[in-house]
Amino acid sequence: MKFLLLQVSLLLFLLKTTNGEVLFSSLPRSLVVVASAMEGQVLKAGEDGITVSVGLNQTVTNQTNESFKKVKVKLCYAPVSQVDRKWRKTHDNLKTDRTCQYTIYDRPYDGKVEGFKWDIEKDVPTATYFVRSYVYNDANEEIAYGQTTNDKKSDNLFVIQGISGRHMSIDIASVCFSVFALLSLVGFFVIEKRQSKVKS
């Protein structure tokens, strides 16, 4: 009976992916992902890091971990950071899905619990996030996932504060150039007015 179920689910899975489109709703939650970032914690890009560990979800049956070839861990936007920002929209079709835009870990799957520390890079924007992991098969298609939050993506979310990108040196240069522009304009005006007065 279990074997039959396994075969049927494999078949259904294959049918869904024969046209190359993997739907998120079809993926089993076969992984458990735990991140060091706690609910509501604010982490700073360029300074802080996150420790993540990914393992198999023991409660989910029908594990097909022979086909798990690669594991990726991604940083994903929480719904609150997707509001009025269509470029971060969640689509069921994983090819067009924009929820998870930062890959923080990409290794071949070796069956053990994977743990790593990721330093938050400077190009990560200010937003609310959760961590999700996908495993891929030989054809580089997603076949299972796990995430640090619940299905509604309302639990265990953390905030990353991005860098401002501003630097004192840029600010100073900006002021200097502006002053130069204004002074040269006024300078030209005054000089020409004086010259025309001298002539007349």
Place this chain on the structure above:
Amino acid sequence: MSEIEGSPGTSMHGVTGREPVLAFSVASPMVHMDHTAKFDLPVDSEHKATVFKLFSLANPHMRTFHLSWLSFFTTFISTFAAAPLVPIIRDNLDLTKSDIGNAGVASVSGSIFSRLVMGAVCDLLGPRYGCAFLIMMSAPTVFCMSFVSDASGYIAVRFMIGFSLATFVSCQYWMSTMFNSKIIGLVNGTAAGWGNMGGGATQLLMPVLFEIIKKAGATPFTAWRIAFFIPGWLNVIMGILVLTLGQDLPDGNLGALQKKGDVAKDKFGKVLLNAVTNYRTWIFVLLYGYSMGVELTIDNVIAEYFYDRFDLKLHLAGIVAACFGMANLLARPFGGFTSDFMAKRFGMRGRLWNLWLLQTAGGACCLCLGLVNSLPLAIAFMMLFSIGAQAACGATFGIIPFISRRSLGIISGMTGAGGNFGSGLTQLIFFANASFSTEKGLSYMGIMIMLCTLPVTLVHFPQWGSMFLPASTDIVKGSEESYYVAEWTEEEKQKGMHQASLRFAENSRSERGGKVASAPTPPTNTPNHV
């Protein structure tokens, strides 16, 4: 003999963008040449050039042309510099779609006002200082981008930078001090078209600068800020070039020369009233909002569209977006050319049909642009849309000189402002709110373009007809003279203020089309001095 010098709106004469496209020089015996003047180009009695030598830098005429269109080009670069970098900026500043849309609206709104004021500034200080002042004062606003840390700062800075688009006015004004009125159409049209190309060039320039700065070691959120220094410096450099190499008039600078002006000036109030009470003015204000206006809107949204919808890399999205703006090189003059071509056979009715066809075709392609899912088709429809919209801009200014002779300057200025207003409006309705996606916004905008172009069917000239109605057969009402002289009151006619209008009316008979096509195209036989 000539028209009232210095009267309101004369500074905008020649802002047709269209006129004898094929007239590279003036061979008319009516133009009094001055053969004693020592200039590189042949000049008329006011020392305005009668020949347009594109690849010359001869002082003062051609040098002015190049300084002028380059200044306008530079302000387009600065105003739309943020657009191709929005995918980076939106992450740095945590912008929402509304913020981005509002910033786009802000970037084109400032110049609605500044374009109207610039004419007066040019009259007071001369076009050289008008241009230089604007460019140099907007340089700090461009440099200000380095300070921006949130949505409100971003919107404010884009608003301030947008004021610099008023260089359109100084550019056209300056040309009309340097070039004879018979070729001013071509000169101004080329300058306007080439200036507009800046909106395309910036889509190419900014992503490339961004990539170079990133490769040099800067993080993305810092690199885009540094990239803005380049447009800022372009502003400063152009300002300095204009101040050092430019001069207001062929014979020197404004302050050093005496102003002529013993002729009674036309009253600004009357000229304005004449402009606003002519219904055709408002139709063209609306129409230009949906040719030039949508061009400016696309300059703001198209790079981000290709980046998001088709997953293009930033610099590739920039290249595609640049093609849209760069089409101005030929598309705008092309619109003028087709306007002239139709006018030869069909007169003004031909011009109106030409405008309607070009603008509606552009709108249809915009509709398709939002509907297609494949990249090659999207690019194809985008290019067809650009040609349609930009040619429509050129065609618009092929008709504007005929709406009114007395108020040409103000009508041209209002039409220009209408373009910016249309841009602000379309960005606000279609691209600033979350209710529909960018592709739907494009499609709806395409439909709106087609709808808002329909009013051109209502433009009727008693002497020439309209799209669907023929000219009036009444001998008095159906004459050009009666149309143009009607702009003056009896009192004014007694003072002889309407003489220039009479001459214009005579020359405009070519707009009847058909056998009268022997007359050379759009005559603005006008100001000797602006």
